[in-house]
Amino acid sequence: MSNNNGINFPNWFWGVAALLLLHWGCYQDVEGCLDVRAANFDVSADVACLDCCTFPELELIFQHRAVRSGDTLNFNYDSIFYLTGFPANPFRIEQIRYYISEVVLETTAGDLRVQDTIKLFKQNSSDLQGTPYIDDFLLVDRDFPSTYAVGTILGTGTVNAIRFRLGLSDVVRQTDPDKVTGGHPLALA
Structure with a gap:
């Protein structure tokens, strides 16, 4: 067989x-999944799927201890504790429970925050829309030691530090707990 060029x-x-x-x-x-930030990124995929990507979630574990000069002190209930230099003032811990919010991962690529949001409603307000906030609220309770899921983090870089607020901002403290989804740390129990 030949072509036209011979x-x-x-x-x-x-x-x-x-x-x-x-x-x-x-x-x-x-x-x-074609999002390189996702845990299930698929380099062999040709077409991006809808809502199939799963992203890493930040989880925290709290250990209730005090460390001073190499000594570790576990905060156990019904134990009597003495502060160095103040032996006449013993104290006892009956309960440890606190809020964590405004969680930030400091990375080599910049600060990262949780991507999840929640709408909160102010107490005694006629607002029907709510105000969106980053949903990184945790209620840490010493009685229930566990892993606390903070939320979805998107970004890259090496984590250098974590910072957070111990407690809630003044604005968030005015939230109506009756209008927060059950099971959420800001909802009524």
Whole structure:
């Protein structure tokens, strides 16, 4: 067989070319997560999927201890504690429970915050829309030691430090707990 330029191609060439064209013509795009920040990023995917990406969640574990000059003191209930230099003033811890909010990861690429949001409603307000806030509220309770899920973090970089507010801002403290979804740290129990 020859083409218009007078070059002859063997018959097997045309057979291989036809097979290659058929193979490429039957290829179907692979759908998957194409967001490199996702835990399930799929480098072999051709088409981005809708809502299939899963992102890392920040989890914190709190250990209730005091460390001073190499000594570690566990905060156990019904134990009597003495402060160095104040032996006449012993104290006892009956309960430890506190809020954590405004969680920030300090990374080499910049500060990262939780992506999740929640609408909060002020007490005694006629506001029907609510105000969106970053949902990084935790109620840490010494009675229930566990891992606390803070929320979804998007970003890159090496984590250098974590910072957070111990407690709630003045504005968030005015939230109506009756209007917060049950099970949320800001809701009534």
